[in-house]
Amino acid sequence: AQSVTQLDSQVPVFEEAPVELRCNYSSSVSVYLFWYVQYPNQGLQLLLKYLSGSTLVESINGFEAEFNKSQTSFHLRKPSVHISDTAEYFCAVSDRVGGTYKYIFGTGTRLKVLA
Amino acid sequence: DGGITQSPKYLFRKEGQNVTLSCEQNLNHDAMYWYRQDPGQGLRLIYYSQIVNDFQKGDIAEGYSVSREKKESFPLTVTSAQKNPTAFYLCASSMGTGVPNEQFFGPGTRLTVL
Numbered sequence: 001a002q003s004v005t006q007l008d009s010q011v012p013v014f015e016e017a018p019v020e021l022r023c024n025y026s027s028s029v030s031v032y033l034f035w036y037v038q039y040p041n042q043g044l045q046l047l048l049k050y051l052s053g054s055t056l057v058e059s060i061n062g063f064e065a066e067f068n069k070s071q072t073s074f075h076l077r078k079p080s081v082h083i084s085d086t087a088e089y090f091c092a093v094s095d096r097v098g099g100t101y102k103y104i105f106g107t108g109t110r111l112k113v114l115a
Numbered sequence: 116d117g118g119i120t121q122s123p124k125y126l127f128r129k130e131g132q133n134v135t136l137s138c139e140q141n142l143n144h145d146a147m148y149w150y151r152q153d154p155g156q157g158l159r160l161i162y163y164s165q166i167v168n169d170f171q172k173g174d175i176a177e178g179y180s181v182s183r184e185k186k187e188s189f190p191l192t193v194t195s196a197q198k199n200p201t202a203f204y205l206c207a208s209s210m211g212t213g214v215p216n217e218q219f220f221g222p223g224t225r226l227t228v229l
Contacts, residue, residue, distance in 0.1 A: 009155065032215035043119075043205055043220035044158075051215060090157060094215040100165065101215045103148075107157040 002026055002095035006106035013081055014114050021076040021109045023065075023091030032094040032101070033074040035065055038108075039087050047089070050074065086113045117142045119221035121206050126226045128193070128200070136191045136224045138206035145211040147189035148218065151175060152203040164189055165211070193226065201228045 003026045013019045025031060032051050036044040048059040055067040065076045074091060091106040119140045128134045140147065146165050150158040160173030164183040178197025183189055189208075193200045203225050207218040 034217055036220075041223070041225070043121075043222045044207075044218075045220070046217045049217055096215075100171075101213070102160065102163070103218060105150075105158040107155060 001097075002031075002093050002104050004091050004093050004104050004106040006091055006109050008109050009107065010110045010112065012112045012114060015083055016080045018079050019077065019081050019085075019111065021089050021091075021111065023074045023076065023106060025072050025074065025091075025093045030096070033065075033067060034092040034094070034103075035059075035063070035074070035076050036090045036092060037087050038090065044090060047076070081111070081113045083113050083115060085111060087111060119206060119208055119219055121204075121221035121224050123224060124222065126224055128226060128228050130228055131195045133192055133194050134226065136193070136204055136206075136226070138189045138191065138221060139187055140189075140206075140208045140219075140221075141187060142208055142219060143186070144208035144219070145186070146209045147183070148207040148209075149173075149179070149181065149189070149191045150205045150207065152205055152223075158205065161191065200226055202226060 005024045007022050034049045035047040037047045038044045048057045050057050050067045058064045063078045088108045088110045090108045092103050094101045094103050122137045148163040149161040159175050161179050162181040164170035180192045205223050206221040209218045210216045
């Protein structure tokens with residue numbers, strides 16, 4: 001079965017500094033990868049996804065992630081963070097089990113942007 | 116506006132009581148899911164449903180029950196058999212479980228057992 005590891009539970013970073021949130025998944029023939037963001041006491045919102053094609057995917061608010069099959073990673077990056085990026089970020093993988101795609105989530109990384 | 120609604124936002128329950136959490140979607144999605152979120156543990160799948168009148172247990176189904184009588188609705192009942200029900204509950208939907216689509220999440224219900 002698939003598993004997802006987010007090694008960093010918390011990442012503090014100063015405003016306008018770059019950030020990388022790490023995500024590794026266990027190997028599989030085909031993987032579909034997602035990053036979600038959660039603001040306090042809210043549901044999750046999709047940030048970006050990799051289904052196929054270009055290994056570099058981007059979101060509308062400046063985040064990007066790169067699918068690296070050899071390292072089984074899907075790290076999330078942003079070159080310059082804002083205070084408003086403070087939130088919890090979840091990496092997820094969709095894996096086919098029988099005829100069904102199920103979603104496995106990492107334990108989350110809490111990003112705190114400092115002024 | 117299309118989306119997923121969950122109610123109530125906050126719910127308090129006495130030990131030994133059953134409670135039902137509501138989840139409604141108007142996205143015309145076939146698949147719906149219930150997750151439980153605890154600090155530091157990410158999201159854990161309780162139940163999911165691919166079509167009306169059909170649902171499957173997830174990883175932590177014990178002490179919970181669901182129904183799927185309508186495409187739009189997927190209520191979750193937390194029974195008295197659930198040993199530690201205090202948590203944040205999230206409902207989600209997606210176009211179908213036959214393809215790897217992203218999930219859309221509701222705003223969540225925070226359940227506290229007194």
